[in-house]
Amino acid sequence: MYEELDISLAGDESVSMLKKQVHELAVKDLRPISLQLDKMHPQEVVEKGSPYYEAHRKIKQMGLHRMYTRKEYGGLESTPDEIHVVLEEVAWASMGFGGGLGVDMCCMAIIMLANDIMGGSLDEMVNDILTPWVEDEEGKYHGCIPWLEPEHGSDIILACHLPDEQIAGFGLRAPVKMEKEGDYWVFNGMKAPWTTSGPTATHGAVIVNAPPHESISDATLAFVPFDLEGVRKGPALDKLGMRDEPQGEIIFDNVRVPKEYVIMIPGLWKSLGGSILAQLNSGMGALYTGLARAAFEEALKYARERVQGGKPLIEHDTVKMRLADMFMRVEACRSYSRAAFSYSFQKIFKDIELEFPKGVCYACKVFCTQQALEVASEAIQIHGGYGISKDSVVEKLFRDARMGLIMDGCNRMLTLTAGWSVDESYSLE
């Protein structure tokens, strides 16, 4: 395993042990399954009996999905350092499984946070959805976050950070809408095919447009069990990278959602959604640290084995310098993302403060995904021709790295929101 210069965690035996255990899972199960799924047709990946379910079952058996959940709900209440270490190790094996674990945890964390904000009044959601999910050790349940829509992508990311008057200018085209009918809200419409784990998820924390349906701002958050009548799934998306974690449309066709599963607090979707987006972005920093480290390690291994010019590649000083450059980027990603992750975790999960400057989280995601792409590209270069072969791990890492520049917000859009945040909150006093 990579010997990192991680002084802050060196003396913490429980984190070291956790890291070792998750790394073993990553080496023995997650990486081999991920490589197998990468070569399969997307529809085969989601079919019953696919090794995909075995990977997520292993993650659930270790209880990793419970990390954000507090002890009073049956969770592990892990520290931000523990969660960061786990995300890095899982993504070292598979960016897809890391992303799947991230949305699963954050989907259910929204119930916990909403329950805190609403003074513990969400009993139905907690008992019907959160508790069975926390107790799951077989991979029976998996949450997802269907937020973006075919007609509104970056609009929804930006809307979490803009005043309602400005959002009105985005228009409102074909949203997933809800209408009241007795004790139910009836949902109609379709979410974009980008929802991570959409084809396999059992529940979704959905952003849904509410009456009077005049603007994107007329939205709220709802929890939809996907076994309700009228929920349909589109085909699993055929895509460039992260082929080990499926994405696909969620379609709502007159779905009657109990009113207890809909959070009717005006504007909460923006502050809670924006906060979860910030936490997901800090988490993306951890995930892409894992991917960058995986690419660096593959390059280091190859450079020690491959002989050219009469000696192993690594004995050529220029190759050593290229590896040192990759090493620097991995270390920088880990340091930055661990700081950003702890910061957003403290604000959201400890202080329950949703209106905090989030620029550092978005900037962290932009930085780490960009660095991971550079490291994965250089890893291919160090492998020479073998690097572009489908038999090499770095070829897959490069494709998975490219996904990061779009996932959880296009990097340009996130840089813009980071810029707003820096302007508002950076004091020169």
Ligand SMILES: Cc1cc2nc3c(=O)[nH]c(=O)nc-3n(C[C@H](O)[C@H](O)[C@H](O)COP(=O)(O)OP(=O)(O)OC[C@H]3O[C@@H](n4cnc5c(N)ncnc54)[C@H](O)[C@@H]3O)c2cc1C
């Ligand atoms: C691997 C992966 C996983 C994902 N998982 C999820 C998920 O779980 N749930 C979910 O809801 N979504 C998910 N997404 C969707 C993702 O968040 C969106 O793809 C992303 O936010 C961009 O939206 P879009 O694809 O509609 O592109 P668009 O918004 O159409 O953007 C296209 C281009 O236009 C630029 N652009 C857009 N608006 C503006 C503007 N106002 N000013 C200037 N330039 C602009 C963008 O920077 C981009 O380059 C995922 C995407 C990927 C790749």
